[in-house]
Amino acid sequence: MNMLVIGEALIDVIYDAHGTLIGRYPGGSPLNVAVGLSRLGRETALLTRIGDDAPGDVIVDHLNASHVALVNGSVSAEPTSMAYAHVDEQGHAHYDFDIRSSFPAPPTDPAEREKLLADAPKHVHIGSIGAHLLPGAETVREWLSFYHSTATISYDPNVRIGLAGTAEDYRQQIENYATVVDVLKASIEDLELCYGEMDSAAVHDLAHHYLDSGVSLVVLTEGARGLSLFTADHTIHVDALPVNVVDTVGAGDSLTSALIDGLARLSVLGRTDVSRIRQQSASMLTSLGTYCATAAAITVTRAGANPPTRREISAHSDSYAVEGSIF
Numbered sequence: 001m002n003m004l005v006i007g008e009a010l011i012d013v014i015y016d017a018h019g020t021l022i023g024r025y026p027g028g029s030p031l032n033v034a035v036g037l038s039r040l041g042r043e044t045a046l047l048t049r050i051g052d053d054a055p056g057d058v059i060v061d062h063l064n065a066s067h068v069a070l071v072n073g074s075v076s077a078e079p080t081s082m083a084y085a086h087v088d089e090q091g092h093a094h095y096d097f098d099i100r101s102s103f104p105a106p107p108t109d110p111a112e113r114e115k116l117l118a119d120a121p122k123h124v125h126i127g128s129i130g131a132h133l134l135p136g137a138e139t140v141r142e143w144l145s146f147y148h149s150t151a152t153i154s155y156d157p158n159v160r161i162g163l164a165g166t167a168e169d170y171r172q173q174i175e176n177y178a179t180v181v182d183v184l185k186a187s188i189e190d191l192e193l194c195y196g197e198m199d200s201a202a203v204h205d206l207a208h209h210y211l212d213s214g215v216s217l218v219v220l221t222e223g224a225r226g227l228s229l230f231t232a233d234h235t236i237h238v239d240a241l242p243v244n245v246v247d248t249v250g251a252g253d254s255l256t257s258a259l260i261d262g263l264a265r266l267s268v269l270g271r272t273d274v275s276r277i278r279q280q281s282a283s284m285l286t287s288l289g290t291y292c293a294t295a296a297a298i299t300v301t302r303a304g305a306n307p308p309t310r311r312e313i314s315a316h317s318d319s320y321a322v323e324g325s326i327f
Contacts, residue, residue: 002043003260004071004121004147005034006140007130008099009048009063010081011055014249014304017089025304026062027083029128029158032250035066036257036295036307042264045121047071047143049102049136055080073104087247097163099129101136106146113146120150122270125260126181127156132164132173144180152269152277154183156256159190170194178213182274183263185219185256203228204235216277219259219292221252226293229285231278238289241297241316250305251296257307258295262288 007030014022034046046068050056052075059080063070078100085093107113124147131140144153155177159170171194178184192198195206207218207230218230226239263269266284268276280288294316298308 002121002264003034003037003123003125004045004047004151005030005037005125006047006103006143007031007126007128008081008101008136009046009050009059009074010083010097010099011058012083012085012249012304014085014087014093014247016087019086022087022303024058026059027250027305028081028130029156029253029256030125030130031059031063032253032305032307033125033127033156033256033260034068035062035305036254037260038066038068039307039309040257040261040313041310042261045069045071046074047103048074048130049078049081049100049104050075051078051080052076053080055082071104076102078102085249087249090245093247093249095160097129097160099133099163101130101133101164103130103136103139103143105139106142116146117150120147122151123154123260123264124151125154125156125256126177127154127256128158129160129164131155131157131177132160132170137164137173148180148271150271152183152263152271152274153181154185154256154260155181156185156252157190157194158186158252159193161193167194175213178210178215180214182216182277183219183259184210184215184217185221185259187221187223187252189223191220204230207235208232216274217263217280219289221255221296223248227255227289229289231280231285233278234280234282234285236282236285236289238286238293240293243297243301245300246303248300249303250307251299253305254299254307255292255296258292258313259288261310262291 012027
């Protein structure tokens, strides 16, 4: 196994600004990231919780079509979770949820644990509802502890105030995760829900607070304004690509998939290589950020969470082939 993603998988039921049903699509931020990684050529598994029901079958078919492995124990008798997205006239989605949060736990048998560690992923990604809503969030932390000695870890809080806690709850959880993850990616909009409105100086200070807590790379997104990448030595801003937006569903998840894939292409994933994340040059970070922006830009030009393939991103190679790029 190369990559492991842990978190919710659900069905997105999407309506337009007039309340007309657009469609039903497999979704959930962790599922979208897993599919995005697979489309970028990464061997990927998803540890989640779906029901043995018709919506769950849709998710299984989607994962199979995208060549994402479903971790044993991810199917249960509980109904599959649902999300109801209402897309406004600017293409931005607002959600209501019917969620169940529980995941299969690490085995307790020593032989089974040894077998899993022998085929441990190089990288684990967590985030969204699955990383915050109990009881599943406790199991997520158990898996982080289980794989922390072998894998690098990335995290996207994808904040849902009221569903998985208050602003104060989220703020404390993000602070706690910042002490154990290597890459923290978040939207500034989400962080402002937890910390209050921030100017550019406050954003910079918060990013460096996370770096001081132990994070190696902080990536903060601003939608149409692009994204910024922070290490202890560099702060890099990358503009968003100008495109015609259909909707923004899954754009942040496609960006996350490209971020993880890009770091893998830089050969900095895996516990033994994690220190090299901090050592990336400004030009490499610029290339990485623009690779991520390109993935997000492609996604917003089509309906639903539909991450691009590497070939699709390569068609835009001029946008991220900066000096020092390996992409």
